[in-house]
Amino acid sequence: IAMVADEVVDQTSYGSIWWTLDRYGIEFTPLTINNVRGSALNKYNVLIMPDGSAGRYFSALGSGGVTALKTWIANGGTLITVRGASVFASLKDVGLTSAKLVGSDDDEKGKANEDVEVDKRKEAESQPSPSPTPGTKKQPAVESTPNLELKNDKADWQPPILPPIASPSANAGRVPEGVPGAIMRATVDRTSYLTFGLESDEIPVLLSSGYFFRYSKEGTNALIFDANPKKPLTISGFVWEGNTERLLQGTAYMIDETNGSGHVILFADEPFFRGIFRSVTRPFFNSMLLNGAF
Known part of the structure; x- marks a missing residue:
């Protein structure tokens, strides 16, 4: 057993894996x-490739290193x-897994879902406003009486109510927002x-990023987040409303891809945080x- 120990590696990730292996008396070589x-x-x-920047992994290994790894x-x-490191494995120029990162350029399912949402919004916007019933008189607008009541200390520090920001470059919720830490229900x-x-048929797993992986088409999805859950995926912790649970559905936490006589096994997040x-x-x-053995 060997584990990558270099500048590209997140030291906290490396340390947690090292501590776990040492706890069970399993030796490895950095x-x-x-x-x-x-x-x-x-x-x-x-x-073992601990957490680290996918781009830095790719730059450090280079095409020659990726080829050596595949061989x-x-x-x-x-x-x-x-x-x-799992994101690194899913890069198009690396190609160690058939799983795609949710919200990436290669995520065809995400793009299809986004097109459906856009079509729904356009259809809703194209609906004509209801016309007034014939014979009804338009009621004059009632002028509101200005509130001259002085603000109290509590109201004084409250932020003003601002209109929602709708950026032209918004991704319509196709890309997962990074989660600072939540415990999710995996099947x-x-x-x-x-x-x-x-x-058990379900176990709790940690989610502390925005890296969600679609089901592998060619491998085994050993631990998944149900595409049609009967109960919330969130057990505890902070998640983004309308984003995290929706985009996490139908993704995998642990994937096993067969490559020749070997295997590539991906963990979407830290197994031993x-x-x-x-x-x-x-x-x-x-x-x-x-x-x-398999």
Whole structure:
């Protein structure tokens, strides 16, 4: 087992994974990006890429590093990516997963939904205003009496009521807003080896970003957010009204993509946030320990 340890990696993410592995007595080898690009990767069968900037990962690895990574996976290696590293895996120039990032240029489903919403708004705007009933007289406007009451201290600091801002470049709610932290309800695919040992059909998972991944078309969606949930996906925490739950529906938290003889396993968010979140410990360990059996 190896884990990327370089400037491109978020140190909090690296530390939480390190702490979890150490807690269970699992040893690993830290590798730099240069090691990943070179032949050192051939000594390992599992590589963990902690959270980090997708762009920085791509810049550091380069096309040669991406090719080396793909070759290693095709020959039986298992790549485990976390949050930003999962975004890296979904980049068009990387192509390690068939899952698309919600709101990205490649998100065809999101664009289709946006077109439907735009058509609905246009249809509503085109409806004529109801005309007054014949024979009714127009009532004169009643002048409001100015309120001369002095403001109290409480009212004095309250902000004025402003009209909503409608930017011409608004994305009509197609792109997820970043979530600072919420616990969401994920549905478990009990047929996947990754969920072996989980005893419930639902588990709580942490959501602390705006990275939502569509269901994989070619792989296994081991942990998902139901497309038609019978109850709210949010268990606790802050979410954006009209955005988070709506766009999270029909996405995956954990994805397993087969590539040649190997696997690419994506986590949409931090599995062990600061060492305090442990609901996906079994799936994470299954991805490392059972990788050669399926």
